[in-house]
Amino acid sequence: MPDSSSEKSRPVYQRVILKLSGESLAHSGERGISMDEVAAIARQIKNAFELGCQIAVVVGGGNILRGAQFKGTSGEMIQEATAHYMGMLATVINALAMQDALEAIGCATRVMSAIKMDGVSEPFIRRRAIRHLEKGRIVILAAGTGAPFVTTDTAAAQRGLELDADIVLKATRVDGVYSDDPEKNPHAVLYRELDYDTVIEKDLKVMDSTAIAQCRTHGLPILVFNFKKDGNIVKAVSGHKVGTRISPRAANGQQVLIRAT
Numbered sequence: 630m631p632d633s634s635s636e637k638s639r640p641v642y643q644r645v646i647l648k649l650s651g652e653s654l655a656h657s658g659e660r661g662i663s664m665d666e667v668a669a670i671a672r673q674i675k676n677a678f679e680l681g682c683q684i685a686v687v688v689g690g691g692n693i694l695r696g697a698q699f700k701g702t703s704g705e706m707i708q709e710a711t712a713h714y715m716g717m718l719a720t721v722i723n724a725l726a727m728q729d730a731l732e733a734i735g736c737a738t739r740v741m742s743a744i745k746m747d748g749v750s751e752p753f754i755r756r757r758a759i760r761h762l763e764k765g766r767i768v769i770l771a772a773g774t775g776a777p778f779v780t781t782d783t784a785a786a787q788r789g790l791e792l793d794a795d796i797v798l799k800a801t802r803v804d805g806v807y808s809d810d811p812e813k814n815p816h817a818v819l820y821r822e823l824d825y826d827t828v829i830e831k832d833l834k835v836m837d838s839t840a841i842a843q844c845r846t847h848g849l850p851i852l853v854f855n856f857k858k859d860g861n862i863v864k865a866v867s868g869h870k871v872g873t874r875i876s877p878r879a880a881n882g883q884q885v886l887i888r889a890t
Contacts, residue, residue: 640682641868642795644762647674647684648785649800651691653856654723657802660692662726670800671730673862674767678736682866683762685792687770687785688727690719713777717744720781724771725749737766743775743784755791762792782836786843797849798865799836800856805873806835823875835875850876 653670656663678684694716707715724740731738739761740750750771751757761768773784782799789797806828809817820833825845828835835841835853844851854865854872864871 640677640680640866642682642866644683644792644794645685645866646785646789646792646794646797647686647800647862648782648797649686649688649727649856650781651689651693651719651723653692653800653802654688654726655692662692662723664726664730667726667730668733669859670856671727671734671736673856673859674731675734675736676860677862677866678767680863680866684866685758685762685768685770685788685794686724686727687781687788688720688723689781690716690723693719693722710777713779714744717772717775720773721746721750721771724769727769731767731769737764738769739766740769740771743770743772746772759792780837780840782840783843786836786840786849789849790843790847794849797844797851798862799851799853800862801853802855802857804855805853805871806833806875808833820873821870823873824878825875828875835873841875844875845877848877850874 649670654662654667656666674684674686721740721742721744724742728738728740741753741758742750743753745752753770753775758768758770770784770788773779773781774787785797785799788794803811804819806820806823807817808820808831811817811819823833825841827833828841829838836851841851843849852865852872852874854861856862861871
């Protein structure tokens with residue numbers, strides 16, 4: 630990687646999709662929204678944006694509600710499709726929190742929702758979203774794809790393709806993709822580079838299979854990294870070796886493995 634300060638200041642990726650889980654907006658193990666957590670992420674996003682990177686954020690809603698939590702309960706009084714719509718609304722709440730946090734530190738933003746909510750957001754229109762990015766606005770994408778039975782991981786892949794992003798950055802609380810749960814298995818291995826087929830064949834828990842399949846079909850790379858390490862979003866858009874990169878073919882056609890500590 631280049632080391633000169635002038636080269637460091639240039640992002641490798643000009644336009645990215647940053648996928649944030651709803652849980653990233655809450656303290657670990659808790660529900661709801663922690664503005665301390667939101668503000669910390671907002672600062673990292675601003676730093677990456679100031680490098681000249683166009684950023685669209687896809688936010689989940691699991692910190693407030695997951696559609697699956699109603700499955701099989703109380704005779705399924707709430708239909709699964711309805712529960713998924715409820716989960717989409719939770720993502721809008723998170724998007725508004727992220728918007729205010731970013732604007733409080735001087736970033737221009739737009740929230741765009743896949744479900745029409747004129748009072749709080751713009752409808753997602755592909756050309757308008759691209760124009761916002763080109764005008765230097767951080768776009769926060771809410772309500773998934775607007776359809777039930779579709780995860781926000783798939784929404785991130787879909788929006789990445791629609792907006793012609795260079796990469797999908799999946800922010801997590803771990804250092805990347807492991808062969809097993811590193812908290813339970815001390816011998817778990819951290820993959821530095823993977824290809825899509827290996828992810829699917831090994832059933833590695835990265836993103837849901839639909840999202841991986843979409844990215845594989847269109848050659849859209851994914852970077853899974855630990856956003857809890859301050860500065861990692863900047864490192865990710867700058868091309869530094871953080872996390873696990875998933876692409877059509879790993880370096881030299883091989884998986885690069887690093888033993889977890």
